[in-house]
Amino acid sequence: MMAESANASEIRASIVQQRKADDRKKLMVNLVLLALLLVAPAVLYPVFLMKILCFALFAVAFNLLLGFTGLLSFGHAAFLATGGYTTGYLLSTYANVTTEMGIIAGTAAATLLGLFFGLVTIRRQGIYFAMITLALAQLVFFFLVQAPFTGGEDGMHGVPRGYLFGLIDLQNNTAMYYFVLAIFLFGYILVQRIVTSPYGQILKAIKQNEPRAVSLGYNVNQYKLIAFVISAGLAGLAGSVKTVVFQLASLNDAHWHMSGEVILMTLIGGTGTLLGPVVGAAFVVNLEYQLSQGALADWVDAILGGIFILTVLAFRSGIVGEIQKFLKKNLH
Amino acid sequence: MSDQFVLETQGLVKEFKGFVAVDDVNLKVKRGHIHALIGPNGAGKTTVFNLLTKFLPPTRGKIFFNGKDITPMKSAAIARLGVVRSFQISAVFPHMTALENVRIALQSFEGSSFHFWKSGGSLDRLNERCMELLDSVGLMEFADTVTVELAYGRKRALELATTLAMEPQLLLLDEPTQGMGGEDVDRVVELVRKAAEGRTVLMVEHNLGVVSKLCDRITVLSQGAVLTEGDYQSVSDDPRVREVYMGTESTSTEVAG
Incomplete structure (x- = not known):
């Protein structure tokens, strides 16, 4: 009996040690990523990088649902656009609204919208959940076309970037880049924290076996709703920042194409991994940019579609997932 | 009354469109017992489990746990109260x-x-x-x-x-030995026996050998209704049980198998 319990504590200690080693590995990856992002503007055009970071944040937010909760939302464009339009409207209309206030307001608006969407949809499963989120997002799209203050088909232009904390001129692309980077890191680290937290364990359990989670006393809809609202809020944050970077809020952001694109980015990069959506966003944004420069400009959607099919059929874990698998196989 | 019985159902009915899956079931599970729910395929055993844990809403009837009416409660709340179920297919993450x-x-x-900010x-x-x-x-x-x-x-x-x-005070096991070979079955019997110490167990089980070894009381369901109830000997001697559950085979060969 005594020997057994000593054995148990040994196993327990090794599990904790293993987790700490994994945490260290994760930290190293994060630091490398951070270093790359810090020096990136020296090599690449900051506006291009900011576009990637905005979409990366959008995809990371989306992946909190798809990858870690098992919910496929087909309406995430609504949150991106609500964040973007709210921030755009406030910054263009009121001179005394600072940039950071505009971004916070946009994020808050998307969070509230997420709460509303979530309350309506969270009881639904699978395809029904996807369809209702799509339908609600279409309502938001039509609202943004029709409302008198959104600029209709043209969207909003000339949104001022303003000053950060009234001090730093965000008209400077380098300053703007580091501001966007800080916000991206906030979102990324928040999601990383969430999925490894005690709450994240419950999300994982719900994703893997929902009836069992219910039978263990979890009111699963509450857990899903919280994830949905956080995801919507972060998607809104991405939209708000995007509006400030490009100084416009465009109807493209509300279109269902955008909801599809974020699914594409996440799947290509790898669902269920933290880095996957970031890599996927970089991959898609870069590919779209490269192709739009050349003779294949009209074929962008077809080529992305082909890559998507290939991913789903042959590389289901996505870029990051496949690399992780490869490393695991070859390190053991 | 409620001291003696952990779980009690009164007139439990579940109707699907044009089909009565559970028909007026009055179940009484005594505290500390291992109680078996047996019956042929389609007798409504798993449906009863689903009703007890509110994975399905009953059409009529009431469910009492420790004398308290839990019929209107939700699945998660029932689990937290101490009625925890397992599933037919192994339910793991x-x-x-x-x-x-x-x-x-x-x-x-x-x-x-709910602490999403903690490490x-x-x-x-x-x-x-x-x-x-x-x-x-x-x-x-x-x-x-x-x-x-x-x-x-x-x-x-x-x-x-x-x-x-x-x-859990009350453990609901849905076919714990399903799909297992001999040695595993013996292990599970031992585990259930151990788990039942100090609690009550209600289990759906097909393997009559397991039932005879473990269970204090047996309820036989047939076509959604309770056919008979009693200890293993009286139930296995009942000719009606043999007819619906064991076909024409005699009880003893089933047990040996």
Whole structure:
């Protein structure tokens, strides 16, 4: 009996040690990523990088649902656009609204919208959940076309970037880049924290076996709703920042194409991994940019579609997932 | 009355369109008993389980747990009250380790399950209890194994450990030995016997050998209704039971098989 319990504590200690080693590995990856992002503007055009970071944040937010909760939302464009339009409207209309206030307001608006969407949809499963989120997002799209203050088909232009904390001129692309980077890191680290937290364990359990989670006393809809609202809020944050970077809020952001694109980015990069959506966003944004420069400009959607099919059929874990698998196989 | 019976149903009915799956079932499960629910396929055993845990809403009737009417409560709330079920197919979280599986159950009462800002390390203090529970079903050395890699019998043992982590007063086991070979069945019988110490168990079971070894009382369902109830001997001697449940074969050959 005594020997057994000593054995148990040994196993327990090794599990904790293993987790700490994994945490260290994760930290190293994060630091490398951070270093790359810090020096990136020296090599690449900051506006291009900011576009990637905005979409990366959008995809990371989306992946909190798809990858870690098992919910496929087909309406995430609504949150991106609500964040973007709210921030755009406030910054263009009121001179005394600072940039950071505009971004916070946009994020808050998307969070509230997420709460509303979530309350309506969270009881639904699978395809029904996807369809209702799509339908609600279409309502938001039509609202943004029709409302008198959104600029209709043209969207909003000339949104001022303003000053950060009234001090730093965000008209400077380098300053703007580091501001966007800080916000991206906030979102990324928040999601990383969430999925490894005690709450994240419950999300994982719900994703893997929902009836069992219910039978263990979890009111699963509450857990899903919280994830949905956080995801919507972060998607809104991405939209708000995007509006400030490009100084416009465009109807493209509300279109269902955008909801599809974020699914594409996440799947290509790898669902269920933290880095996957970031890599996927970089991959898609870069590919779209490269192709739009050349003779294949009209074929962008077809080529992305082909890559998507290939991913789903042959590389289901996505870029990051496949690399992780490869490393695991070859390190053991 | 409510002291003697942990679980009681009154006139429990479940109708699907044009079909009565559970027909006026009055069930009384005595505290401390291992109570079996048997019957041929389609008799409504699993449906009864689903009604008791509110995975399905009953059409009519009432369910009492410790004398308290739990009919209007939700599944999760019933589980937290102490009525915890297992499933016919092994219900585990496949891409988590065995330890994490058990820990999910412990978190249910631990109050941190909404804490999305806390580190994963804050759960380490639950690990000791997890190891005890895993040890009790002989899975200690598999604590750090991802569940999907465990053999079937071990998955079922893990499921039991997870269920026991909830400290249930009433354990509902849906065919715990389903799909198992001889040795595994014996292991599960021992595990259930151990798990039943100090609690009440209601189990659906096809293997009559298991039922005869474990169960204090048996309710036979047929076409959604209670056919008869009693201890193993009186139930297996009942000619009606033989007719619906065992066909024309005699009881003794079934038990031997």
